[in-house]
Amino acid sequence: MKTKKLINAGDNAVDEMLEGILCAHPDHLYAVDGMPRAIVARHGPRQGKVGLVIGGGSGHEPTFLGFVGKGLADAAAVGNVFASPPPDPIIACATAANGGAGVLFMYGNYAGDVMNFDMAAEMLAMDDIEVRTVLTTDDIASAPRSQRDKRRGVAGNVFIFKAAGAACDLGYSLDEVERVARHANTRTYTMGVALSPCSLPQTLKPNFAIGEGEMEIGMGIHGEPGVARGALESADQVADTLLYRILSEMQADAGDRVAVLVNSLGSTPLMELYILMRRVSQRLDAAGLAIHTSLVGNYCTSLEMAGASITLMHLDDELQRLIDHPCDCAMFKAR
Amino acid sequence: MKTKKLINAGDNAVDEMLEGILCAHPDHLYAVDGMPRAIVARHGPRQGKVGLVIGGGSGHEPTFLGFVGKGLADAAAVGNVFASPPPDPIIACATAANGGAGVLFMYGNYAGDVMNFDMAAEMLAMDDIEVRTVLTTDDIASAPRSQRDKRRGVAGNVFIFKAAGAACDLGYSLDEVERVARHANTRTYTMGVALSPCSLPQTLKPNFAIGEGEMEIGMGIHGEPGVARGALESADQVADTLLYRILSEMQADAGDRVAVLVNSLGSTPLMELYILMRRVSQRLDAAGLAIHTSLVGNYCTSLEMAGASITLMHLDDELQRLIDHPCDCAMFKAR
Incomplete structure (x- = not known):
């Protein structure tokens, strides 16, 4: 028995969703030119502010896209359903979010995301964009307490991203934003x-x-x-x-x-x-x-x-x- | 095969939901004393403002409760799942929403709701609270165009209530709020x-x-x-x-x-x-x-x-x- 969904071709679902999101929220969001999976806050990035880039697989909406905006994340890189985005949209997000004060990557702790965001960070370093990374690990069922860094990131993302995004908006330095993000995740x-x-x-x-x-x-x-x-x-x-x-x-x-x-x-x-x-x-x-x-x-x-x-x-x-x-x-x- | 739900006793679902809503949103909402199914906006009603009372069956959340607040509805009367509220909570809502400039009832056009809201309006008239009623009839599939007043009210409520609630907040008279509400419903x-x-x-x-x-x-x-x-x-x-x-x-x-x-x-x-x-x-x-x-x-x-x-x-x-x-x-x- 097939699940009934209001979609067109399954392979187009993510891209068509993104088109719909941009149609619905043109005052809040835009996609980087030629990079439809890199979604940026219209009033997010600004000179001197640490940029916050989040992202991950689709299918968790409003995570991640829904949390892109003034006072929260500057950009989100969008993967296929339940799959990490590749490095390219992540790099495009970081470039758009960069205000010269460095960029923080935050995303749930999943192997595919770690690989692709790390690869993007290495490439951005070559362009002299300093990137730090804080993984979210709030799912306490996913590994024992002694292995907090093995845990996955789930719904707690909302609060963790929110704290870090507010720190960015308040003009905290990259060091301070990173500290706040880790602190928020820990709690x-x-x-x-x-x-x-x-x-x-x-x-x-x-x-x-x-x-x-x-x-x-x-x-x-x-x-x-x-x-x-x-x-x-x-x-x-x-x-x-x-x-x-x-x-x-x-x-x-x-x-x-x-x-x-x-x-x-x-x-x-x-x-x-x-x-x-x-x-x-x-x-x-x-x-x-x-x-x-x-x-x-x-x-x-x-x-x-x-x-x-x-x-x-x-x-x-x-x-x-x-x-x-x-x-x-x-x-x-x-x- | 029974549907799986995260509830306790089914008969308590609505009242327990309301308790949860008040726990989650104490800054926005309260229940009238002794009348847990009459939910009022903490910063809604004020002297000289037309009061907007909405309501209907539960199970449509965030309709109706979610639209109670400053700038929108002043109060919502809450029925059982898919069933009209009885007159008592409607009267309690109207009394709380009354700022001396009259009260507008707005709700979807369903027979049970019409009966109970009308009964409440009659009793309020005895207390010298002037009540007008505008039914929403936005569901174009529910009756032919020639019988617009037979149609049911559905999701378009959000916009129709929003227009009327804004008119109340802007200080329109009861006549004007009623006109705006009918106009909003028609369109x-x-x-x-x-x-x-x-x-x-x-x-x-x-x-x-x-x-x-x-x-x-x-x-x-x-x-x-x-x-x-x-x-x-x-x-x-x-x-x-x-x-x-x-x-x-x-x-x-x-x-x-x-x-x-x-x-x-x-x-x-x-x-x-x-x-x-x-x-x-x-x-x-x-x-x-x-x-x-x-x-x-x-x-x-x-x-x-x-x-x-x-x-x-x-x-x-x-x-x-x-x-x-x-x-x-x-x-x-x-x-």
């Missing part, structure tokens, strides 16, 4: 649950199998295996399971503040996300933690996968200020 | 396509059946029958079908401006919506129409239904100004 924790697979536009076939009435805790955003598969539990039980792991790692003190993201993997509707949010709020209350800000919705998706993830960013004064900094992106506005 | 046209059913939290069973590889053009947001069922077509063909009907009714002249909404019915991801948006843009270009603004995403959903709708609002100078007016809602920000 961001995500864990998800998947209820159904998604399918790629080229195949229209489910990317994994899961039984009726089953869920998988900790599954990755490309269907990478999680940590436990079992019978679907109630929203409260699922939220408790995810938060138990997150709070154990976070080791916050009563009175600490967090930013919360309850994210749909694609087809899980707002009603279910807010039911999860209710339980998150109850658990945080019980732990004496204050919710400074919260996002609920589709922020980092896996096409039409059903499921959700919960992210906490453990705020301090600096991160709180950066998370509160205004941004104006095509698919995300804050303040 | 807004929506048509959708459904690819899969959704299921209610209480039953977890699909609300209609549709074959593998089939789509239904013109289906309503509660699964009301559409105008044609057939084999799934390409995104471009579907967009052409929907736009052909919309543009035939709209009868715009070259040079006219439109606001565009490409809306997911729930599980259809941004990738597909932007592929539709690309074609919408091509067709509008060909017709000589300019896109003044566009929204692409989940604005009026049917839980996890797959499918999409296209809305055009035929702008004039007044509507354009109102659509551009800033608003700050929990789930929708403009400017």
